[in-house]
Amino acid sequence: MLGEFNNYFWPVLVASITIIGIIGCYVLLKLTGKKGPENDDNSTSGHVWDGDLEEENNPLPRWWVGLFVITIIWGLIYLALYPGLILTDGYLKWSQLGQYQDEVKDADKKFAAMYKDFGQMDLEQFINNRKAKKIGKKIFLNNCAQCHGSDARGTTSFPNLTDHDWLYGGKMIDIKSSITNGRNGVMPALASIGTKKDLWDIAHYVKSLSDSKHHPMKALRGKEKFGICASCHGADGKGNQSIGAPNLTDHIWLHGESFEGIVHRITYGINNEMPAWNDRLTPEQIHLVSLYTRMLSKDNH
Numbered sequence: 001m002l003g004e005f006n007n008y009f010w011p012v013l014v015a016s017i018t019i020i021g022i023i024g025c026y027v028l029l030k031l032t033g034k035k036g037p038e039n040d041d042n043s044t045s046g047h048v049w050d051g052d053l054e055e056e057n058n059p060l061p062r063w064w065v066g067l068f069v070i071t072i073i074w075g076l077i078y079l080a081l082y083p084g085l086i087l088t089d090g091y092l093k094w095s096q097l098g099q100y101q102d103e104v105k106d107a108d109k110k111f112a113a114m115y116k117d118f119g120q121m122d123l124e125q126f127i128n129n130r131k132a133k134k135i136g137k138k139i140f141l142n143n144c145a146q147c148h149g150s151d152a153r154g155t156t157s158f159p160n161l162t163d164h165d166w167l168y169g170g171k172m173i174d175i176k177s178s179i180t181n182g183r184n185g186v187m188p189a190l191a192s193i194g195t196k197k198d199l200w201d202i203a204h205y206v207k208s209l210s211d212s213k214h215h216p217m218k219a220l221r222g223k224e225k226f227g228i229c230a231s232c233h234g235a236d237g238k239g240n241q242s243i244g245a246p247n248l249t250d251h252i253w254l255h256g257e258s259f260e261g262i263v264h265r266i267t268y269g270i271n272n273e274m275p276a277w278n279d280r281l282t283p284e285q286i287h288l289v290s291l292y293t294r295m296l297s298k299d300n301h
């Protein structure tokens, strides 16, 4: 009930004010378009200022009335064509969204020819084509930088795309697949595999894999419990790109390297998501931004 009230209150209020405004204009015109009340010789309104300054009793000039009438008629035509009253769509069915979509369609058509050439490029051609690089960079800055950073170096939980440490692989085909279909890195919550102390021991073992600071005895105990982790991260801890399980031996940490953090991740698991772009970018745009991403990591050889 209240929802319905809210749905209608503002549109009805706006429409009423608009219509009353137009009617008001018409009434004002009627009242002032005629001569004022009759008086003796009917040439002045009877108002006198400073002794001799009199107000003549003339109707509004015709051209002025004409402008007013045009304004009112224009207002009515506008309201009939466009959704000015909010309550109706208007005869032209115009909407901001519709106009935007038409413009996007036009732009897509305009750029289609240009993108067609770029859609076939290989990395070498891309690197030597300034225009293609510029567009690839623009697509990246507009769509990817908010998560991966404008330099693509990422931040906690958002991977660095320039460092050769790939969760899902760094070949063109892998990168393109990451972008086209998105990725979802899932590590289950594994609190049940041991006591809190066991989880700390495992964290020490994880740290030992990259030769980071750790307690050797605790790490040794943790190693015994690593079996379940090995099913995804590999017996050697080097990860598995088919499911995006990170390499734990390279001292590159996606989610942070503190003991507390690692224990937290084992306890509660991780669900990390990269959105899919197949419905937001064209295949050619995905190709270009993949080349751009690939180039960034190539530069870092």
Ligand code: HEC
Binding pocket: 139, 140, 143, 144, 145, 146, 147, 148, 157, 158, 159, 161, 165, 166, 167, 168, 169, 175, 178, 179, 183, 184, 185, 186, 244, 272, 273, 274, 275, 277, 289, 290, 293
């Ligand atoms: C909303 C945040 C977000 C946006 C926007 C985003 N990404 Fe990602 N991206 C991620 C996350 C998070 C991951 C890691 C997913 C995982 O851990 O499973 C990721 C992973 C990737 C990977 C795989 C990295 C690897 O190591 O294998 C690539 C490649 C990538 N993104 C490229 C892009 C490109 C190109 C764009 C723009 C078209 C983009 N991303 C936009 C969040 C984002």
Ligand code: HEC
Binding pocket: 167, 184, 185, 186, 187, 188, 190, 202, 203, 206, 226, 228, 229, 230, 231, 232, 233, 243, 244, 245, 246, 248, 252, 253, 254, 255, 256, 262, 265, 266, 270, 271, 272
């Ligand atoms: C079912 C597969 C699976 C199992 C089992 C698993 N993990 Fe993971 N783990 C993953 C995935 C996938 C990620 C990456 C999540 C993401 O995309 O952000 C991950 C991430 C991590 C990270 C974060 C790495 C970083 O760079 O910050 C650590 C640490 C980790 N796992 C340790 C463990 C330990 C220890 C165990 C065993 C107790 C374990 N994992 C069991 C799949 C698994």
